[in-house]
Amino acid sequence: MEFRRIAKDPGCGARLGKIVTPHGDVRTPAFMPVGTQGTVKALLPEQIRSLEADIILGNTYHLYLRPGHRLIAALGGLHRFMNWPHPILTDSGGFQIYSLGALRRIAEEGVTFQSHIDGSTHFLSPETVVEIQETLGSDIMMCLDECIAYPATREEVERALARTARWGERCKKTHNNPEQALFGIIQGGVYPDLRRRGAEEMSSIGFDGYAIGGLSVGEPKALMLENLAATAPLLPEERPRYLMGVGTPEDLVEAVFHGIDMFDCVMPTRSARNGLLFTNGEKVVIKNARYREDGSPVDSECDCYTCQNYSRAYLRHLYVSGEILAMVLNTIHNLRHYLRLMERIREAIREGRYPDFRNRFLRERTAGAVEGGADAVTGER
Amino acid sequence: MEFRRIAKDPGCGARLGKIVTPHGDVRTPAFMPVGTQGTVKALLPEQIRSLEADIILGNTYHLYLRPGHRLIAALGGLHRFMNWPHPILTDSGGFQIYSLGALRRIAEEGVTFQSHIDGSTHFLSPETVVEIQETLGSDIMMCLDECIAYPATREEVERALARTARWGERCKKTHNNPEQALFGIIQGGVYPDLRRRGAEEMSSIGFDGYAIGGLSVGEPKALMLENLAATAPLLPEERPRYLMGVGTPEDLVEAVFHGIDMFDCVMPTRSARNGLLFTNGEKVVIKNARYREDGSPVDSECDCYTCQNYSRAYLRHLYVSGEILAMVLNTIHNLRHYLRLMERIREAIREGRYPDFRNRFLRERTAGAVEGGADAVTGER
Numbered sequence: 001m002e003f004r005r006i007a008k009d010p011g012c013g014a015r016l017g018k019i020v021t022p023h024g025d026v027r028t029p030a031f032m033p034v035g036t037q038g039t040v041k042a043l044l045p046e047q048i049r050s051l052e053a054d055i056i057l058g059n060t061y062h063l064y065l066r067p068g069h070r071l072i073a074a075l076g077g078l079h080r081f082m083n084w085p086h087p088i089l090t091d092s093g094g095f096q097i098y099s100l101g102a103l104r105r106i107a108e109e110g111v112t113f114q115s116h117i118d119g120s121t122h123f124l125s126p127e128t129v130v131e132i133q134e135t136l137g138s139d140i141m142m143c144l145d146e147c148i149a150y151p152a153t154r155e156e157v158e159r160a161l162a163r164t165a166r167w168g169e170r171c172k173k174t175h176n177n178p179e180q181a182l183f184g185i186i187q188g189g190v191y192p193d194l195r196r197r198g199a200e201e202m203s204s205i206g207f208d209g210y211a212i213g214g215l216s217v218g219e220p221k222a223l224m225l226e227n228l229a230a231t232a233p234l235l236p237e238e239r240p241r242y243l244m245g246v247g248t249p250e251d252l253v254e255a256v257f258h259g260i261d262m263f264d265c266v267m268p269t270r271s272a273r274n275g276l277l278f279t280n281g282e283k284v285v286i287k288n289a290r291y292r293e294d295g296s297p298v299d300s301e302c303d304c305y306t307c308q309n310y311s312r313a314y315l316r317h318l319y320v321s322g323e324i325l326a327m328v329l330n331t332i333h334n335l336r337h338y339l340r341l342m343e344r345i346r347e348a349i350r351e352g353r354y355p356d357f358r359n360r361f362l363r364e365r366t367a368g369a370v371e372g373g374a375d376a377v378t379g380e381r
Numbered sequence: 382m383e384f385r386r387i388a389k390d391p392g393c394g395a396r397l398g399k400i401v402t403p404h405g406d407v408r409t410p411a412f413m414p415v416g417t418q419g420t421v422k423a424l425l426p427e428q429i430r431s432l433e434a435d436i437i438l439g440n441t442y443h444l445y446l447r448p449g450h451r452l453i454a455a456l457g458g459l460h461r462f463m464n465w466p467h468p469i470l471t472d473s474g475g476f477q478i479y480s481l482g483a484l485r486r487i488a489e490e491g492v493t494f495q496s497h498i499d500g501s502t503h504f505l506s507p508e509t510v511v512e513i514q515e516t517l518g519s520d521i522m523m524c525l526d527e528c529i530a531y532p533a534t535r536e537e538v539e540r541a542l543a544r545t546a547r548w549g550e551r552c553k554k555t556h557n558n559p560e561q562a563l564f565g566i567i568q569g570g571v572y573p574d575l576r577r578r579g580a581e582e583m584s585s586i587g588f589d590g591y592a593i594g595g596l597s598v599g600e601p602k603a604l605m606l607e608n609l610a611a612t613a614p615l616l617p618e619e620r621p622r623y624l625m626g627v628g629t630p631e632d633l634v635e636a637v638f639h640g641i642d643m644f645d646c647v648m649p650t651r652s653a654r655n656g657l658l659f660t661n662g663e664k665v666v667i668k669n670a671r672y673r674e675d676g677s678p679v680d681s682e683c684d685c686y687t688c689q690n691y692s693r694a695y696l697r698h699l700y701v702s703g704e705i706l707a708m709v710l711n712t713i714h715n716l717r718h719y720l721r722l723m724e725r726i727r728e729a730i731r732e733g734r735y736p737d738f739r740n741r742f743l744r745e746r747t748a749g750a751v752e753g754g755a756d757a758v759t760g761e762r
Contacts (some may be wrong), residue, residue, distance in 0.1 A: 038698060042705040067673070067698040075676045075694055085692045294446070295456045309464045313456055317419060318447040324423040326707050 001140065001181035001208050013233060013259030016349040019055075019228050019240055021077060021087045021139035022179050026054040028261040029349075031281035031342045032089060033335055034269060037062050038072075038082045042327040043335070045084045051304070051336045052343065056084060056137075057264045060132050061093030065115050065122070069135040074184065077137035085244050089264075090138035092129045094185070095213070095245065098147040106146060108163065116189060126170035134177050135245040142211065143171040145185040150218040164199040172205055181208035183242060189214060190228035192224045199234035210235045211242040212260075216251075225254060232258040250280065251340055256345050257354065268338045272330035275319045276335040280364070284312065286330070291316045304336035305329075334359055382589050383520065384621050390574065390735040391620040394614060394640030397730040399435075399441070402468045402520035403560050407435040409621060410643040410730075412633065412723045413470060414716055415650060417444050419453075422650055423708040424716070427467045431715045433724065435494045436520075437465060438645045441513050442474030446503070458518035469520035470645075473510045475566070475686060476594070476626065479528040487527060506594060507551035515558050521552040523592065524552040526566040531599040538570035546582040550732050553586055556610050562589035562642035565621060570595060572603045573611035580615035591616045592623040593641075595656055597632075625712050629723055630659065638735065649719045653711035657719040658702045661745070665693065667711070674699045685717035686710075 007016040033048060036059045038269040039195040040048050048056065058078055063069060072081045079085055096103050097111050104113035124132075126144045143168050145159040162188045164225045175182045184207035188195035195212075195242030195299035202210060212231050215224045228243065232255070235241045242262035243255050252263055268278065276286040279299035284291070286298075296313065297307035306315070318326035322365035388397040398409040414421045414429060414502055419438045419756035422427050429437065444450060453462045459467055478485050478492050487495035491506030503515075509527045525548050527541040545568045556563045565588035569576035576593075582592060594614050596605050596741035609624065613636075616622045622645035624636050633644055647657065658665040660680035665672070667679075679696065687696070687710040699707035731739035 037702045037704060038695070039706045042709070044706070044709065066702060067694065071674055071694065074674065075692055081692070081695055083695075179611070197417045293452055293455065311451065311462070312455055313448065314462055314464075321418045321447060323420050324420060324705060325425070327705050328423070328425065328709070330439050 003209070005154070005238070007350055007352075009349050010352055011355040012257045014256050014345075014349045014354040015259060015261060016092050017261060018238070019087075019140075019261075021055075021181070023085060023087045023139050024054065026087050026262075027342075027346060029252075029256045029342055029345050030054055030262050031338050032057045032262065032264040033338075034264055034266045035082070035088075037066070037083075038078065040331075041273065041336075042324075042331045043196070045082065045118040048084070048335070049086065051373065052339045053086075053335070055073070055089060056086040057136060058082075058136065059096065060142075061091050061096035061124075063090075064124070064132050065137060069132045073135045073137070073330055076369060079137065082326070087139045089140040089262075090133045090136055090142065091244070091264075092133070092144045092185075094122065094142075094145040095147050096189075096238070097124070098149075105183065105254050108166075110144075126167040129198055130174040130176075130182070131170050133365050134175075134180060138180060140181045140183060140209065141175070142380070143182065143184050143207075145187055147187065147214050147217070148189065150188055150190065154191055154335060154339075157191055157194055159189070160189075161198050163202075163242070164198070165205070167206075169204050169274045172207065172256055179366055183207055183209040183211050183240075185211045185213040186231055187214045187233070188227070188231070190219050190227050192227055195231040196234055197229050199231055203234075203236055204227045207239070208362045209240040211244050212245045215243070216246045221251075224251075225318040228255055232260055235259075237267065237303075249338070250362060250365050252338075252341065253345065253358050256349075257358050268334035269331055273327050273366060275284050275330065277315075277330060278334050286312065286316050286319050286326075288316075298333055299337070302333065302337065303340065304333050305332040306336075385505055386619070387633050388731055388733075390730050391733055393638045393675055393715055393739070395637050395726075395735040396620070396640060396642060397727055397729045398642060400468075400521075400642075402436075402562070402721040403554070404468045404520050405435065405467060407468050407643075408723075408727060410633075410637045410723055410726050411643050412719050413643065413645040414719075415440075415645055416463070416465075416469075416646045418447070419459065419704040420709070421716075422654065422714075423705075423712045426463065429465070432713065433720045434467075434716070436468035436470060438479065438492060439463075439469050439471045439512060439517065440474065441471050441517070441523075442477035442505075444471075444517060445474070445505070445513050450513045452524065453520070453613075454516045460518065468520045470521040470643075471517055471523065472645075473525045473566075473620070474505065474524040474624070475528050478505070488592050489547075489647075491525075495757065506662075507548040508555045511539045511552050511555040511563070512710075515556075515561060516760065521554070521562045521564060521590065524549045524563065525569055526594050528595050528759050529570065529651060530533070530569065533570055535570075535572055535575070538568070538572055538575055541570075542575055542579050544567045545664075546586070549583055549586050549588075553588065559713075564588055564590040564621075565593050566592045566625070566751070567612055567616070567688075568595045569612070569632060571600050571606070571761040574608060576608050576612040577615055580612050581719045584617055588620070590643075592622040592625050592643075594625045595632055596624070597627045602632075605632075609641070610639050614759070615639075631743060631746050633722065634726065634739050637730075639738050649715035652713055653715040654708050656707070656711065656712060658696075659715050667693065667700050667707075669697075679714055679717070683714065683718065684721065686715050687714040687717075 042310035184202035186198040291312040432725040565583035672693040675693035
């Protein structure tokens with residue numbers, strides 16, 4: 001993997017770049033649609049590609065449990081298995097294991113946990129997590145990290161941070177295939193000095209890229225941004241920086257400002273399945289009665305297939321009727337909304353006007369959010 | 382609407398033809414994918430079209446209740462609403478109302494029934510059913526008929542038959558828009574002489590096409606075929622003949638032999654969503670453990686997108702994981718299986734070898750069914 005820095009905005013940390021992988025290039029800043037179980041829910045690979053996605057995310061924890069990484073390898077690897085010949089990043093599963101709560105036990109050697117599918121007991125270590133990802137054949141692999149809940153004491157965070165560093169070393173030692181990149185993960189909770197320490201420790205180990213993990217796990221938005229701002233600039237300039245599991249369009253715009261290059265989040269796809277559609281103005285809760293006879297598209301400024309061909313009234317009809325096509329059309333729209341935002345972000349950086357873009361964007365969105373908020377009050381969501 | 386007869390097989394009743402509608406041509410014998418609620422479940426219109434479907438079916442009962450025919454008309458009609466610019470046939474809703482059982486009361490004037498959605502009370506008559514279909518703007522409309530359960534006494538069937546004829550006259554009188562065709566429906570239960578009477582009565586009223594209804598409602602297959610064979614040849618040669626709600630690939634092949642030109646059935650789409658996939662050999666119950674590591678396509682002879690790009694192992698993984706994409710890929714395959722069968726049927730008629738095609742097909746399928754039957758025994762479906 002190679003990371004080419006194409007431009008840097010003179011007025012902030014925003015960077016324009018390109019990640020070159022064996023399965024193609026990734027234009028950064030990039031948003032990665034989430035394809036947890038070997039499918040970006042509801043979409044065909046060709047549809048995902050047509051939305052201008054360069055890379056998608058797969059999940060080690062889920063694929064290890066079902067259908068199994070060896071099965072996927074026997075059938076030609078994850079790209080072939082799911083018919084996506086373009087770049088794939090696999091998450092290590094640290095976050096999923098953390099989410100299991102009482103079903104997992106973390107020790108220095110690794111994590112013992114029970115499958116959410118059938119309750120069977122499994123053990124994953126920094127070594128096995130890298131081996132599984134090498135077996136899957138993803139382009140970018142993630143280290144196993146210890147993600148902890150918010151709130152947590154400084155002592156707890158410090159302990160998880162230290163363990164994440166030791167696990168990072170073990171992942172790096174296991175990493176064997178030069179065709180696959182390995183990213184380290186920075187923890188540190190909401191303690192900026194611990195975030196700094198994490199950034200230094202992981203940088204000194206040396207990875208192909210660096211991720212900021214353990215944010216967007218329940219902490220207030222201001223704390224998330226503060227810790228992001230404290231961490232991102234400390235990460236090596238010449239490597240991609242990935243903010244894991246974040247977030248809203250506003251979060252993305254803000255994080256790029258601080259120098260983040262990569263994102264993933266279930267928000268566009270999950271919201272789509274729940275009938276919540278993104279626009280440049282207020283959000284559209286498609287089941288609302290106000291859209292019953294609305295012949296206009298979800299977003300008249302959107303260039304997606306859904307907005308080009310269907311009315312809000314039709315989408316509402318599909319959604320309230322429980323039709324599968326609602327999931328398909330909504331997902332197309334929301335993902336395109338995110339990916340088009342990334343295009344606009346890249347364009348603004350290329351033209352050296354990112355701070356202005358960011359300020360305008362956040363101002364407009366704040367205005368839009370007030371209108372959108374009204375829907376929540378009526379309880380129609 | 383115009384029906385052009387292109388060829389007739391010299392050895393049986395099979396006919397090759399073309400129905401010309403304001404929204405395009407329909408090659409017959411034709412299979413119509415079912416799009417009850419304004420969507421062929423799980424598929425985009427472009428996907429349906431790419432499977433070589435010429436026409437789809439919409440349902441008056443469902444669309445009347447939700448989202449409402451006037452709403453659809455206000456948004457440009459059913460074609461525009463659902464983004465399907467090709468021919469549409471709308472069923473009258475007679476069968477759906479019949480299926481409501483205790484929730485409906487049938488009188489000479491029409492049918493009073495309660496909505497399956499919200500329990501609200503509605504009244505549909507032969508006149509309103511035609512008016513609703515004119516409002517929807519379908520290319521082919523169906524008369525309101527009285528469909529009765531199997532088994533039924535001769536007296537019951539006779540009464541329903543007579544009423545269906547009187548309702549047919551009223552539908553015809555209401556029919557106003559020359560751009561839309563109106564088909565009559567032949568009832569008569571499993572009494573061949575009543576079927577004959579129905580065919581004569583409806584023919585003397587004079588419709589743009591004739592449908593055989595009230596079959597495949599629970600009667601033994603042999604009775605279905607006997608009554609089909611007794612009815613089809615009595616229908617006017619120069620009009621399309623439509624066998625409603627039927628059936629298996631074997632049923633289609635057999636019905637074409639007796640001179641049927643059009644079919645609709647939920648079998649390919651519903652089976653797909655239940656993970657039952659059609660092949661030219663045995664059926665594939667995709668969740669079976671035997672397909673866990675199966676790298677081959679569902680049907681190596683199939684030219685569909687699913688078979689060209691995905692393994693049985695991947696489809697099984699999607700299905701057992703409850704992924705929406707399973708519904709999409711399975712529906713593409715099953716519909717293509719049906720539509721490709723129609724292509725083969727038309728080719729056999731064109732080449733004057735339909736009886737031979739039919740005999741081979743039924744022989745092969747019977748052999749395949751025995752193998753397929755084993756799955757049911759293991760209870761793995």
